[in-house]
Amino acid sequence: MAGLAKRNPPADVYAAQCPSRGVLDHLTSRWGVLVLVALAEEMHRFSALRRKIGGVSEKMLAQTLVTLEEDGFVERTAYPEVPPRVEYRLTPLGREVAVKVESLVDWIEANVPRVQRARAAR
């Protein structure tokens, strides 16, 4: 039958086993957010990301990049050179979410003082 598509139930983040939960976890992971906004700015090599994102270990950065690549948000291009050169950039899908993530991050950076005042007020 032409046009037959598997229809799965609509996503619902409140449901513990909804696949959207996994995507949410990857995107909002400690380093996932920062990788996304860094790559939204421009292409980065592995070591450039590592230097840019303060506090990431190589292990965590590599792991984060793998899961973001698996989910189709990040594209990895390796050049068969020595020393190795690998470029990371966002896919079209990645660019779409990055917009949302960036706007959250921008809000946070702009409003840290208000949060600090709230903390101090108690």
Place this chain on the structure above:
Amino acid sequence: MAGLAKRNPPADVYAAQCPSRGVLDHLTSRWGVLVLVALAEEMHRFSALRRKIGGVSEKMLAQTLVTLEEDGFVERTAYPEVPPRVEYRLTPLGREVAVKVESLVDWIEANVPRVQRARAAR
């Protein structure tokens, strides 16, 4: 001196010890995101949140609510009754971020199939 305000350096999420990192962590925590979007819909009692957010334990929900309250995103109102009744709602600050968080969550819910296709394609 009137009008003297402590000027701290602009927030930078890339810097490991920038306070924005802490705020980011709280907001993008596993349960923080879900609490925020739930409270963006309407006021919830503790047990209502617990039932709505699939998979949260009481301990984690309580902990998440405390940190969101400390940061000034959530307001807690307890009524001295037995059995106890406590209402949680967003503060004005909370409503602002919730907009950003909701738009991320909405995007995810709408695009899970694309992510799944990306995963399948490898």
Place this chain on the structure above:
DNA sequence: TTCGTTACTTACCAAAAGGTAGGTACTTAC
């Protein structure tokens, strides 16, 4: 009379996250 409901808190334990260090292979700089 005993159970369930409410909103937690605390203690204890298991699981997961994440840091550190070392190895690789080859090139360029010193």
Place this chain on the structure above:
DNA sequence: GTAAGTACCTACCTTTTGGTAAGTAACGAA
């Protein structure tokens, strides 16, 4: 000749996270 840079991977160990269960106080329902 030695050290550094590159992009990782793996093993080991510590830290953090999170789940489970029990306790609380008072009331309404069965």
